[in-house]
Amino acid sequence: MNLRDVLEQRISSAIQAAGGEDAPAMVAPSAKPQFGDYQANGCMAAAKRMETNPRQFAETVLDKLDISDIAQKVEIAGPGFINIFLRDEWLCGRLGDIAADEKLGVAAKAQPQTVVVDYSSPNLAKEMHVGHLRSTIIGDALARVLEFLGNKVIRQNHVGDWGTQFGMLLTHLDEVGQSGESLADLEDFYRDSKKRFDEDEDFADTARQAVVKLQAGDEHCRENWRRFLDISLAHCQEVYDLLGVQLTAADVRGESAYNDDLPRVVADLDTATLLAESQGARGVFLDEFKNKDDERAFIIVEKSGGGYLYATTDLAAIRYRTGELGATRILYVTDSRQGQHFAQVFLIAQKAGFASPEISLEHVPFGMMLGDDGKPFKTRTGGTVKLMDLLAQARAEAEELVRRKTPGLDDDHYAAVAKAVGIGALKYADLAQNRTSDYVFAWDKMLSLEGNTAPYMQYAYARIRSIFRKAAEAGEPAADSQEAGIVITAPAERNLAVKLLQFAETIDAVAATTMPNILCGYLFELAGAFMSFYEACPVLKSHGQTRSSRLALCDLTARVIQKALELLGIETLEQM
């Protein structure tokens, strides 16, 4: 049950009844406690359109508003705000509802969509590096959230497995032999190949021929190519597993998968009378965009030599996704620099009829990861940071910290905590940021374990679990949230209760905006509300109904935190 939607509907219909047409109620959580739990801001705008006094109009709306079952008090404030103070008993009732609900009040969407989420998409010619991290983490979180809402989510790992660089890799593979050893470090292998390519003209020629042979379906080249991809994909899978990212081999559909379809894409653009020729290349002119010379942009789909480009592949992918996969919404989680490219591809796809107007094509952009010097994140020596190394460091840093903070536990425990905390901190630091802006990557900040970080949430969860362990040790029945009723007796309980009920509207907002940081912001408020409750309201030392109610609140909080972290792809721990 989306609390905000409930209020929105009630008040909107009151506004309508008051003569305000279909003006939205514009319900939002109140800015300050004295303004109640929620405020409706729509009366001012509606009154303006009607050319009446906003306060008077708000009065009329209140007359039409039947909300006494939900709100204990509704008042008009300022120029025409409606402030809503929710009824404690009603809050408690709704808490009972979500406690009994596996999905914690998040209702399945009335009309589920088929959503394709295109994310991660590393270049298989190289090892995964920090440049792939944000797409992988953000995309995975969005896929989980959309799935949780009941949508059919199809993950697509659009890996780069078909570029010209494969000619050079295959040639080098032939030269150095096919031992697994030579491919142990893909980054080294790539660098060696590149070096040969740049320095040896014969090698370069052979490499270029290899590309042609590969694309022509030459048996030997195909075999080597397949072998190379297997190794590279296995490496990716290792990273995904370690990261707790849900991508599998089944989600991989690389550029090569669209190869046979590319001539048809060009032919269909021609049929749609979009295709033009310029300097031997074929492409689409777009009046909507301009090039460097201030002329209309020309998007090339077929090179003068006959090869295809990424715009072509992306167009083929759109058609596959809307056609074969039946997607009605497609998300592209890539860095913001590709914004213009996608705007152009989407436009062409729509003009050509590859995607009908109802289908939502969305670029989900994100900014760069910067070092603390404000420049793109690199190793100290200026090299690319491998994802594997980064993850190893995350665990090492976390383990050092855990051993220091909580001494005297066994090694297995430290290893488990280090993984959950280290990887969690890394992912959370990324997700908590508004994805559109660049963000400064700093170990000490994300592992400082203070503020809006994964460990703070994990700690809140662990504290709750500890309460239940204590209760069990004492042999007392620890009533859970599904059985015991919740009563509100203290302000801290009330704050926590309202936060718990806002889980559903938060999830809806994340799905609508594709902004995971909204969920992180919510978690921080929820965990904060719990911490305050924890300090102010003794649980095990209280008695009777208060005790069982507080235990129920604890249990419900734990479940919401766990679910929210799970949707972000972050583990929880029974003990830290």
Added chain:
RNA sequence: GCGCCUGUAGCUCAGCUGGAUAGAGCAGCGGUCUUCUAAACCGCAGGUCAGAGGUUCGAGUCCUCUCAGGCGCGCCA
């Protein structure tokens, strides 16, 4: 030249699509552990929202211009 993004407290960032007196976390200062995990909690201080105009009941948010930084714009992805 055209276009996109960014500019908010000393630092790192929010700001729910136009709402009330702009919020957090670090860092700083001051409190709270014989009491369910102090990796915590409570409080104080900190602001010309880059700048200038404009739109209106109301602007960090929308429009115009300026400044600063980043990125992109025909055969790489």
